[in-house]
Amino acid sequence: MIQTIAFYLFAILVIAAGALTVTARNPVHSVLWLILAFFNAAGLMLLVGAEFIAMLLVIVYVGAVAVLFLFVVMMLDIDFAELRAGFARYLPFGLMVAAVLLAEMIFAVGAWQAGGLALTQRAGPAPSDLPNIHAMGALLYTRYLYVFEAAGLVLLVAMIGAIVLTHRGRAGTRSQNITRQNMRRPEDAVRNVNQPVGEGVEL
């Protein structure tokens, strides 16, 4: 029972947050709605028994990707004074969102403890005796090895592409040449001077 309620709660909130991500006028708000959507998606994953993916969604997407988005959005030309102006006005709303998140967490944990959703059709039923992450690792490195390696190539291409498009050898930069540093002898660099008293140092 609690699973079904939790499912509909998460599902509706994912869709609502997704719609608000698209329609919000303020890009910062958009990113925040996106974070809410990720949270709810994580809740859905928890319900179907994929705890590892749920945690991954929270850690990777909410923790890293969304914050990165936020950094990018902050670089846009946004009037932050105007943004901060309504703090008191938006405080109740913010508290409400926080309360919703808290309630969701309680729901999710409750539903998870109660056993999660039993899906009728599963392509790969999770083995009951294996922890989530073991089962996934076993699939990734055996059955889906080919796709996994190809995904590695995709990342490699992305890296090469980023370097090709942005890297340029600028003239006038002083880069370190270790061989030249090591080749340098004391005779080239050190000079003994018998400095007479009362005269300026000649450099």
Next chain:
Amino acid sequence: MSASLLLALPELILSIGAILLMLAAAWGGDGSSRGITLAAVALLVVAGAVALIAPGGHGDGFGGLYRADAFSDFAKLLIYAATAVALLIAPNYFERNGEMRAEYPVLILFSAVGMGMMVSALDLLTLYVGLELQSLAAYVLASFTRRDTRAAEAGLKYFVLGALASGILLYGISLLYGFSGTTSYGGVAQAMGGEFSAGLLFGIVFVLAGLAFKISAVPFHMWTPDVYEGAPTPVTAFFASAPKVAAMGLLVRVAVEAMGPAYDAWRQIIIFTALASIVLGAVAAIGQTSMKRLLAYSSINNVGFALIGLAAGTEAGVAATMTYMAVYIVMTLGAFLCILQMRDADGNLREGIADLSGLARTRPMLAGALMMFMFSLAGIPPLFGFWPKFLVFDAATRAGLFPLAVAGAVGSVVGAYYYLKIVKTMYFDEPAPAFAPSESPLEGGLIAVTAALISPFGYLAIPVLGGISLAAAHALF
């Protein structure tokens, strides 16, 4: 596992080779780019030979993620050949303004790996990863000359719209997966053979929409003229040839192997995109003044004709589509090779159709070759471009799609207008300032080879080409 690795040997050779060449590029710097380009061409030749010999035989590998059969072999041969040409013409073009970098051949090789994965995909996951590998390299290649604002715009446009198309495709894949419970083509086909739900239908529509973007079929063609115009010419030649074959091969395999039982559902979509591509490709090209934009519309138009074969849904139809793609890449590469020769006395690139005025008097050989490519693209009989058009119309009429064949033929007449306009400009207009003489015997030789292939002598290749195409199509049914 070793049997699977043997099956996927062409991809293995290319990806390991590309990684090694990248190391060579990192140490050798941009000065080594010519050597790396030649090494990349050698790798493609080896991979093509391996695909032809098939030391691992034919069959499924990696637990049903990968398939090597006559279809994938044929498509890979076409892809590798077109990729090799795109590599060979690059150094001369980029070195003129000091833009040649050693990463170019590496990126092209990775793209070729992705294309090989696409035509060998037997699972929606492989399909997507292969497609993404190919596209990601293509986005970078489009803006390879990053000091050129047009190239940067082309790359950005291609990337944003390509990401959107990938999203649409993924949505379709997730629907297919959700309603069939599996991502393998066979499983999806089984689900479609059973109770056909609305979810599966939506999945088909979204997957086809995502793939239509990749082959630039109307109504998902909008990026094509801008990207083709902005990208450096060798890259445009690459875009118009190899990825088109790969995406078409992918589309054909998905349509036949995964969605085969739902033929009635997707036939109308393919018929619509085919007709819309033919008509729009023909009509919108008329007002163009740039050769590259014109060839972009020409490629949209040709994809429409190739889709007619798929719409027939028969073995002969698929064979006709593959023959069409084989002849199409020869014609397109030839036409782009001619555009590469369009440099004025100072060595600057010219792309306008008006710059071709009176070419027959200043460069008769080049004008003759370009005339052959134009006539062939228009499908005028003595040239080889006529034959695949005839094959697709024949397959469509045999499958009972008589109105489609008639509409296609009418569209091809409309399209002939703008091809003939170029011929008229070259042969009957007052000469524009002459182009600089060609410096590269290689490009001249490639033009001669492509022109010879599409000349009436090409008809001698019909038994071979037809045989391979039929074997390829037979592998799908």
